[in-house]
Amino acid sequence: MIQALFDGILVGSVLSLGAIGLTLVMHILRFANFSHAELLSVGAYCALTFDAILSAVAPPLQTLIGPFSMSFALALATIVSVGITGLTAVLVDRLVFKRLRATAGPLTLVFASFGVALIMRNVIALVFGLHSQRYSDDISFAVMISADPLLLIKPDQVIILCIAVVAMAALHLLLNRTTLGFALRAVAENPTLAQVNGISMPSMVRLTWMIGGGLAAVAGVLYGLDNQLSPVMGRDLVLSLFAAAIVGGLGSVSGAVLGGFIVGLASSFAILLLPAGYKPAIPFLVILATLYLRPNGLFGEAR
Amino acid sequence: MIGFASYLMFFLTITAILAIAVLGLNLQWGNAGIFNGGVVAFFGIGAYVMIILGGPVRAGEFGGFQVVWPIALLGGAAAAGALAYIVGLATTRLRHDYLAIATFGVAVAMEAFVRNATYLSGGAKGIRGFERPLEEAIGNPFLYNVFFLVLVVVALAVVYAGLSRLVASPYGRLLRAIREDETAAKALGKNPARVRLEAFIIGAVIMGLAGGLYATFYAFISPQDLAPILTFQIWAMLIVGGAGNNRGAVLGTFVVWGCWVASGFGLASFAPPHIQIYAGTIQYILIGLIIVIALLLRPRGLLPEQLQITTRTTSGFPGRTNQKLQN
Numbered sequence: 001m002i003q004a005l006f007d008g009i010l011v012g013s014v015l016s017l018g019a020i021g022l023t024l025v026m027h028i029l030r031f032a033n034f035s036h037a038e039l040l041s042v043g044a045y046c047a048l049t050f051d052a053i054l055s056a057v058a059p060p061l062q063t064l065i066g067p068f069s070m071s072f073a074l075a076l077a078t079i080v081s082v083g084i085t086g087l088t089a090v091l092v093d094r095l096v097f098k099r100l101r102a103t104a105g106p107l108t109l110v111f112a113s114f115g116v117a118l119i120m121r122n123v124i125a126l127v128f129g130l131h132s133q134r135y136s137d138d139i140s141f142a143v144m145i146s147a148d149p150l151l152l153i154k155p156d157q158v159i160i161l162c163i164a165v166v167a168m169a170a171l172h173l174l175l176n177r178t179t180l181g182f183a184l185r186a187v188a189e190n191p192t193l194a195q196v197n198g199i200s201m202p203s204m205v206r207l208t209w210m211i212g213g214g215l216a217a218v219a220g221v222l223y224g225l226d227n228q229l230s231p232v233m234g235r236d237l238v239l240s241l242f243a244a245a246i247v248g249g250l251g252s253v254s255g256a257v258l259g260g261f262i263v264g265l266a267s268s269f270a271i272l273l274l275p276a277g278y279k280p281a282i283p284f285l286v287i288l289a290t291l292y293l294r295p296n297g298l299f300g301e302a303r
Numbered sequence: 304m305i306g307f308a309s310y311l312m313f314f315l316t317i318t319a320i321l322a323i324a325v326l327g328l329n330l331q332w333g334n335a336g337i338f339n340g341g342v343v344a345f346f347g348i349g350a351y352v353m354i355i356l357g358g359p360v361r362a363g364e365f366g367g368f369q370v371v372w373p374i375a376l377l378g379g380a381a382a383a384g385a386l387a388y389i390v391g392l393a394t395t396r397l398r399h400d401y402l403a404i405a406t407f408g409v410a411v412a413m414e415a416f417v418r419n420a421t422y423l424s425g426g427a428k429g430i431r432g433f434e435r436p437l438e439e440a441i442g443n444p445f446l447y448n449v450f451f452l453v454l455v456v457v458a459l460a461v462v463y464a465g466l467s468r469l470v471a472s473p474y475g476r477l478l479r480a481i482r483e484d485e486t487a488a489k490a491l492g493k494n495p496a497r498v499r500l501e502a503f504i505i506g507a508v509i510m511g512l513a514g515g516l517y518a519t520f521y522a523f524i525s526p527q528d529l530a531p532i533l534t535f536q537i538w539a540m541l542i543v544g545g546a547g548n549n550r551g552a553v554l555g556t557f558v559v560w561g562c563w564v565a566s567g568f569g570l571a572s573f574a575p576p577h578i579q580i581y582a583g584t585i586q587y588i589l590i591g592l593i594i595v596i597a598l599l600l601r602p603r604g605l606l607p608e609q610l611q612i613t614t615r616t617t618s619g620f621p622g623r624t625n626q627k628l629q630n
Contacts, residue, residue, distance in 0.1 A: 032400035034340075034407070096595055104602060107338050110403050111538065114340070115594030118535060122587040130584070235531070239411050242404045250398075277419035284408030291393045291401065 002149045004268045010157050012264025013164035017219035019244035019256040021212025027188050027251030028208045031109035035117035037238035041124050043085040043217025044224040050077035067155040069136040078221045082214040089213030090206050092116060125231035132230035160222045167218050168257060180207060243283035247290050249300020258298060312448050314564060319455040320516045322556040323462050325540045326549060327509030333547035334470055335502035336482035338403040341410030342510055342537045345383040347529040349511025350518035351424055353379030358433045365423050372436040376515040383511025384504045391503045396496045410531060418526045429525025455516055462509055467549055478502055539593045545604025554605055
């Protein structure tokens with residue numbers, strides 16, 4: 001039980017980071033972006049690439065940080081990856097979504113995001129190969145925290161939780177303490193009124209994609225640390241991210257965080273009841289239950 | 304020559320089966336504006352239920368009722384309709400993108416289910432062996448394939464004719480009215496949520512029918528056939544052909560399936576071996592590109608939806624015109 005609780009919180013923290021970007025895009029650009037989960041893959045593979053480059057250029061960076069399997073090189077690579085993934089999101093918007101926003105309805109955007117997801121996922125597979133990879137070949141051993149109830153924790157999992165919490169806190173500060181954050185929230189509340197007040201919509205759209213892409217990159221690296229990197233990781237995560245966003249209520253950042261943890265816990269507790277093969281279906285059941293019980297999610301407003 | 308002829312027949316049979324599914328999606332998306340992100344789930348449940356109802360007895364597994372084929376096929380289609388009812392009830396009232404997400408979820412859940420419920424679906428190995436209708440009576444495999452092609456083309460023609468009539472009827476106008484302006488339709492006393500649910504179910508039944516035909520043709524169904532790529536392919540066919548136009552839907556099926564088959568053939572014949580393991584990956588990128596480029600360059604498809612002008616045959620009888628509006 002305790003083990004399932006811990007695993008759920010761990011998975012939940014990664015899902016939360018991904019769902020924040022998804023919910024922001026859904027709120028500000030008003031469409032369900034099926035390609036958002038691919039940004040996690042982009043971030044994870046981008047960090048893998050820069051990790052390799054930095055390790056080659058400056059071998060001392062390969063030193064691992066404390067007991068964790070994250071090296072200094074990977075930590076720096078993650079920071080680079082946050083920027084690049086954010087820019088990727090802006091670029092995709094510029095190439096595809098922005099053009100369609102001008103002419104087509106929101107459902108056309110949803111459909112275009114299907115296509116974008118297919119392209120991104122398979123280009124990654126083409127560049128990095130179909131096999132799964134790891135950031136570090138050192139096996140990270142789990143430490144037994146307690147024997148009864150049994151609780152095994154890998155040191156990596158501690159750092160994953162810490163990074164996730166720091167990223168969420170940084171976003172909270174950005175949204176609630178900075179002018180940019182105020183502007184973004186104003187656009188989310190009422191785009192027309194915000195623009196009347198001199199907030200530039202295009203720059204807010206770019207900011208949304210930068211935040212969404214950046215958080216997705218962190219989530220992707222954290223997911224890769226605990227699991228493996230594979231070109232299909234986005235496909236495996238997309239439904240969980242949507243479930244988190246829907247449970248929390250579309251557009252609510254705190255809702256997305258809570259939703260992420262709820263979906264993570266639901267998936268990890270479901271394994272106690274159901275055979276593991278049914279796991280992909282759990283987010284769907286969470287979505288269905290939310291839509292029946294509380295169609296606007298926990299913190300969402302009726303639209 | 305006979306090899307080419309049989310291959311052409313194989314190609315046409317699959318195209319006709321897929322065209323039926325695309326027509327089902329065209330009713331949902333093209334006419335009613337309902338986004339179905341899980342076409343493969345409805346296609347798949349039609350295939351599985353058909354083969355479970357009509358298939359042979361499998362040791363230790365559920366099914367093998369050996370129901371007569373047409374009834375088994377209808378059973379599969381009905382099961383797809385029932386699934387659409389359950390999903391639609393929760394989502395057709397809500398924001399449109401919820402339906403996209405929920406139907407996408409249905410497809411993922413369905414694949415996980417058939418992969419694991421071995422007792423029901425044969426698990427990962429699927430259900431193999433199905434006695435195709437009249438196969439023994441016809442005997443000759445080549446002739447049988449000709450027969451089957453005729454069978455699916457007739458099915459396609461029936462679905463096409465039925466949907467064309469439906470779309471041209473007052474009900475079709477109602478669907479488009481709701482798609483274009485839900486509030487106005489409501490003001491006329493219509494119930495958009497109910498009508499949308501109906502269209503969603505009818506479309507799903509047609510997809511289930513296509514799935515049943517698909518499983519009949521291969522006499523085999525497995526979770527492999529329920530891969531999400533099928534949803535993307537069927538969507539690409541509709542977008543390329545022209546949503547809202549049944550002729551376009553059929554044309555789009557030919558074009559996209561033709562490109563898919565040709566690219567697979569080309570990669571298998573000409574690509575160097577180390578590229579060949581990425582043949583599927585390259586084909587997926589191709590489908591993604593078709594979707595995005597078609598939306599950007601020709602969003603209304605090769606054969607765009609035609610403007611429907613309702614000719615008023617009853618002018619001079621305002622009472623009857625009003626009655627028509629209320630239908």
